[in-house]
Amino acid sequence: MTGTECPEPSEQVRFGVLGPVTAWDSGGPLALAGPRQRAVLARLIVARRHVVPVTRLIDDLWDDPPERALGTVRTFVAALRKALEPDRPHRAPARLLVTEGPGYALRAAPDAVDAWRFEAAVREARQVPPPDALRRLDEALGWWRGPAYADFADEEWTRTERSRLAELRALAVERRAEAALACGGAADVVPDLDAHVTRHPWREDAWRLLSLALYRAGRQGDALATLRRARATLADELGLDPGPGLRRLEADILAQDAALDPGEGRPEAVSTTAAATALSASRLWSEAAASYDRTVEAGARARLESTVGLIRNLAVTGAGGLEAARGHRMAVIEAAEEHGDPELTARVIGAFDVPAIWTRGDDPELARQIVTAAERTLAHLPHDASDATRCRLLSTVAVETRGARTPRGPRAAREAERLARHLDDPALLAFALNGTYMQSFTRAGLAPRRDAIGAELVELAARQGLVTYEVLGHLIRLQARAGLGDFPGADAHAAAATRLSERHELPLVDVFTRWYDALRVAASGEVARAETALRVAAAHLDEAGMPGMRTGLLPLALVTLRLAHLLPPEVDLSADWGPYRPWAEALALAETGRHAQAHAALRALPEPPPDLLYEALCCVEAEAALRSGDRAGLERVRSRLLPAAGQLAGAGSGVLTAGPVDRWLARVAGALA
DSSP: OOSSSSSOOOOSSEEEEESSOOOEEETEEEOOOOOOHHHOOOOOHHHTTTTEEEEHHHHHHHHOOTTTTHEEEEHHHHHHHHHHHOOHHHHHHHHEEEEEETTTEOOOOOBHHHHHHHHHHHHHTSOOOOHHHHHHHHHHHOOOOTTTTGGGGTTTHHHHHHHHHHHHHHHHHHHHHHHHHHHOOOOHHHHHHHHHHOOTTTTTTHHHHHHHHHHTTTTTHHHHHHHHHHHHHHHHHHHHOOOOOHHHHHHHHHHHHHHOOOTSOOSSSSHHHHHHHHHHHHHHHHHHHHHHHHHHTTOOOHHHHHHHHHHHHTTTTTTTHHHHHHHHHHHHHHHHHHTTTTHHHHHOOOOOTOOOOOOOOOOHHHHHHHHHHHHHHHSSTTTTTOOHHHHHHHHHHHHHHTOOTTHHHHHHHHHHHHHHHHHOOOHHHHHHHHHHHHOOOOSOOOHHHHHHHHOOOOOOOHTTHHHHHHHHHHHHHHHHHHHTTTTHHHHHHHHHHHHHHHHHHOOOOHHHHHHHHHHHHHHHHHHHHHHHHHHHHHHHHHTTTTTTHTTTTTHHHHHHHHHHHHHOOOOOSOOGGGGGHHHHHHHHHHHHHHHHHHHHHHHOOOOOSSSTOOOHHHHHHHHHHHHTTTTHHHHHHHHHHHTTSSSSTGGSSSSSSOOHHHHHHHHHHHOOO
């Protein structure tokens, strides 16, 4: 397939946005009359099957809407329906472009839009062997006919989606290069990667892959020159030093590390020593597992406790492992409960002491089930059960009730910490402190308290060799120091967490340090560069297996970035705001002058959840109240933000900031006066 051909449809109507907007069926391209009719179609595709209110369509189609804008939009929609469903009987309800509530939605199938298929292909390519991934990505990249939504490049409503798809396309190019390298095609990918780094000079993975491909193609000098060019470019463009991946590759090339060289004409391979080590480890694992299988009978309780240990280790190996661990965790708890032994169940529940840093859970229903099981087990423990057992159950309750405004979580955290300190068990204390951290978001301004928790965790874990908790401590301090405006201190903790993650193979740490890098750029005042950095961080978060962090974070980060620099918020309600949507809707109403509706939306807002984004949501609420003149809302956010005076609003999350709290308090005070 060439870049100008459209993929064969599996549905009657297909849509293309990876280039100029188009639609076609088995008979060929559909006649879409005029740019505004095409704009309606594009706007509905951007909304990804969600309803777009007619008022939003009018605002997006015209800078200065004509008097009969509503009727004109209806005419466009009627013409589109005729083009998309020409055989639909008169007065029969539309099945594709539907009217729903206050607007319209395009109910296209998941594979009916080339951009959606492209997204799925990039995701699926990670799950297949390199030759299959290479073929899949070659095909998917061939669907691009130009920049996404090319005929609407200047429209605000396409900006977010165009940026997201451009980032995904860049990621696909890099994954294709990785697959080609794995198949022995080093020389073949050099030209494409060279063009890629020219277009995307801030993408460190692109520089790394280009340098590695050059080295494997026998061009050692060019590989080093590329890394030095990357260093200069990053310094000039972003004011940053190369990340650990580029630094490590440069050191390996200078040392002519045999692990870098796959050998002439062979697919990518590791050195003989590394291969032998991997083979040895695989053999040892298989033999040990077989011995365990023979020795420990199938129904033994020891199997359950061993299983939860495996699940715990799985959770820190990366996105796939984290998702798999969630899938198995409740099953092993239920299996333990079937034995009717509360102490066994307590050990199984409490053994999952995986450090947690983000305060919104990935699976709320799973968390609820785990807390219910832990509470049930606590109630049935015998009186002579150990305090350590009770402490682990209480710590589990404290961690799993994060982000929920309930008295049970803070009480469980306090009691777990008291028991752990009394027992003088460092590993147990680290687990309990994690619960204390998760319950330290009851109000704004608690960054100093969390900094102290992080400091104790770092000192305790480093002394006892508890690596994952040492990383947790550094990440907590990174957040806290950023919230206090101490970026040099936060930088030091980011670097320490990165060093530990590389040494001990903890890939998820990179998710948080990428977002922190974006926060640093946002705090520097370079809005355009910060937007790019945030989108890059979000693209990597898509694969991290942490929906509790991912959902809604990018649109919130983009809006708070603009608020921090006193720019119009430009709320895009077609984005996936997730749990933050009520705040976004209130701000959107205020931004578009619908003050009465904004007041109603502000009155309906709950207090922000007790989590890392508490202060950021307070600022979004404050902006909506300022724009709509809602005095009650202003008084409410002033009382909530006041304890954080002197800090950076939202920066304690380590991912975004809405600017100095003092400036928000001054703006609110001025409006109230």
